[in-house]
Amino acid sequence: MAPLLTPVAPLSPAELARARHYLYGGLVWGTLAQLWTLALLAFAYYGGMAARLAAWARGHHGAARPARETAAVTAGVFAFVLLLGLPWDLYLGFFRERAFGFEHLTLAAWLAQWAESALVYVAAGLAVAMSVFAWMPRRPRRLPWWIKAWAVVAAGVILAVALEPVLIAPLFNRFTPLPPGAARTEIERLARRAGIPHARIEEVNASLQSSHTNAYVDGILGSQRIVVYDTLLDSQTLPELSFVVGHEIGHYVLGHLWKGVGFTLALLFGMLAVLAGLFQHCARGRPPHDPATLPLMLLILLGLLFVLAPATNGFSRWEEHQADAFGLRLSGHACAAVRSFQREERTDLIYPDPPAWIVWWFFNHPSQQQRIDFARRACGATPPAPQTPAAPPRSAPAAAPVDGRTAAPPRSARGR
Ligand SMILES: [Zn+2]
Numbered sequence: 001m002a003p004l005l006t007p008v009a010p011l012s013p014a015e016l017a018r019a020r021h022y023l024y025g026g027l028v029w030g031t032l033a034q035l036w037t038l039a040l041l042a043f044a045y046y047g048g049m050a051a052r053l054a055a056w057a058r059g060h061h062g063a064a065r066p067a068r069e070t071a072a073v074t075a076g077v078f079a080f081v082l083l084l085g086l087p088w089d090l091y092l093g094f095f096r097e098r099a100f101g102f103e104h105l106t107l108a109a110w111l112a113q114w115a116e117s118a119l120v121y122v123a124a125g126l127a128v129a130m131s132v133f134a135w136m137p138r139r140p141r142r143l144p145w146w147i148k149a150w151a152v153v154a155a156g157v158i159l160a161v162a163l164e165p166v167l168i169a170p171l172f173n174r175f176t177p178l179p180p181g182a183a184r185t186e187i188e189r190l191a192r193r194a195g196i197p198h199a200r201i202e203e204v205n206a207s208l209q210s211s212h213t214n215a216y217v218d219g220i221l222g223s224q225r226i227v228v229y230d231t232l233l234d235s236q237t238l239p240e241l242s243f244v245v246g247h248e249i250g251h252y253v254l255g256h257l258w259k260g261v262g263f264t265l266a267l268l269f270g271m272l273a274v275l276a277g278l279f280q281h282c283a284r285g286r287p288p289h290d291p292a293t294l295p296l297m298l299l300i301l302l303g304l305l306f307v308l309a310p311a312t313n314g315f316s317r318w319e320e321h322q323a324d325a326f327g328l329r330l331s332g333h334a335c336a337a338v339r340s341f342q343r344e345e346r347t348d349l350i351y352p353d354p355p356a357w358i359v360w361w362f363f364n365h366p367s368q369q370q371r372i373d374f375a376r377r378a379c380g381a382t383p384p385a386p387q388t389p390a391a392p393p394r395s396a397p398a399a400a401p402v403d404g405r406t407a408a409p410p411r412s413a414r415g416r
Contacts, residue, residue, distance in 0.1 A: 008342040011345055026096070033085065042295075050293070116172070136148055165219040190245055203228055213235055213348060215248050217252050218257070224252065240337070247416065253326070310361055317364060320365045321374070341375065353367055
C-alpha cells in the first residue's frame with residue numbers, strides 16, 4: 001500500500017545520473033533520427049527516386065497519370081523513409097527502453113506493432129497526398145495551390161483527431177470503462193465537480209507495451225475521452241491519481257484539444273505559405289502539382305517543424321501549466337500532487353531539472369521540478385487535510401520500479 005502523506009524519497013545521486021542519461025541520450029538520438037528523416041527526404045527528391053517512381057507509374061505511354069503517380073510516389077517514399085528509419089525506431093523505442101527496464105513487448109511483438117503503425121502512416125499519407133495532388137492543378141488562378149493543400153491537410157488533421165480514439169488507438173491497446181471502485185468513484189466526483197458528469201473515462205492496458213505511467217485526453221466531435229493507464233492506477237495513491245485525472249479533466253474542460261487543433265491549423269497555414277515561397281527556389285524546375293515533388297514538400301515542412309520546436313513546445317507547456325493549475329484546484333490535493341510528480345520521477349525515470357534551454361527547445365511539459373515547485377506552493381497555501389482515504393494501489397507497491405516505453409499517447413492527445 002502506498003503511504004498516504006509521507007513524502008516520496010527523492011532520487012538518489014545514482015538514480016539522478018541514470019535519469020539524466022535517459023533524458024539526454026533520448027534527446028540526442030531523437031534529434032539525430034529527425035535529421036536522418038530529413039536527409040532521406042532530400043535524397044528521395046534530389047537523388048531522383050521520386051521522379052523515377054512517377055515515371056514508372058506513367059508507364060510506357062508517357063502521358064501524365066496523376067492519381068497513379070501520386071500513389072506510387074507516396075507509397076514508395078513513405079516505405080523508403082519508414083524502413084530506413086526502422087533502425088532508429090528499434091534503438092530508441094525498443095532496445096533503449098528495454099535497457100532502462102521499461103519495455104514489456106517481445107521484439108517480435110514490437111515489430112508487429114511497428115509494422116501496423118507504419119501501415120497507418122502510409123494509408124494516411126496516401127489519403128492526404130492523393131486529395132492534395134488531385135485538387136491542386138484545377139483552376140490554379142482562383143486559389144493558390146498552397147491554400148488548397150492547407151485546406152486538405154486541415155480537414156485531415158480534424159478527421160484524424162476525431163477518428164484516432166475510434167479507429168487507430170484500438171489497433172494497439174484495449175480500452176475499457178474504469179471498473180467500479182474507489183478510483184472510479186473519485187474520478188466521477190471530479191467529473192461532476194467540473195461539470196462534465198457524462199465524460200467518458202477509460203482505462204487502457206498500457207502495461208502491454210511498457211511500465212511507463214500516463215494519462216491523456218484525446219478526441220473531438222463526440223469521440224473525446226479521458227484515458228488513464230493501468231500502470232498509473234497501479235502505482236499512484238488515490239489522492240495522487242485524483243490530481244492527475246483533475247489535470248486531464250482540465251485539458252478537457254479548457255478545450256485544449258480544439259485549441260491544439262486551432263494552433264496546428266494556424267501553424268500549418270504559415271508553414272505552407274513559407275513552403276510556397278521556398279518551393280520554386282528548391283524544386284529545380286518542377287511545378288508544385290507534380291507528385292514527384294512530394295518528398296521536397298515534406299522535407300521543407302518537416303524542416304520548418306524542426307526549427308519551430310520552441311514555438312510548438314511553448315504552446316504545449318502553456319496548456320500543460322493551465323491543466324496543472326486546474327487539477328490542483330479541482331482535486332484539492334495539492335500536496336498529493338507534489339508526491340504524484342515525485343513518484344513519477346521514480347516510475348518513469350524523469351530527470352527533474354534540466355537546463356532552461358533544454359526545456360525551452362525540447363519539452364512539451366514544464367520540467368518536473370517546475371511542476372513540483374508550483375504544486376508545492378499550492379500545498380503550502382492549503383496544508384493537506386486527510387480528506388480522501390488512502391487508496392491502495394490496485395497491485396503494485398507505490399514506489400514501483402520505473403520502467404518503460406509507453407504506448408505513447410497519440411500525437412493528437414494532450415498527455416499528462
Ligand atoms: Zn497534460
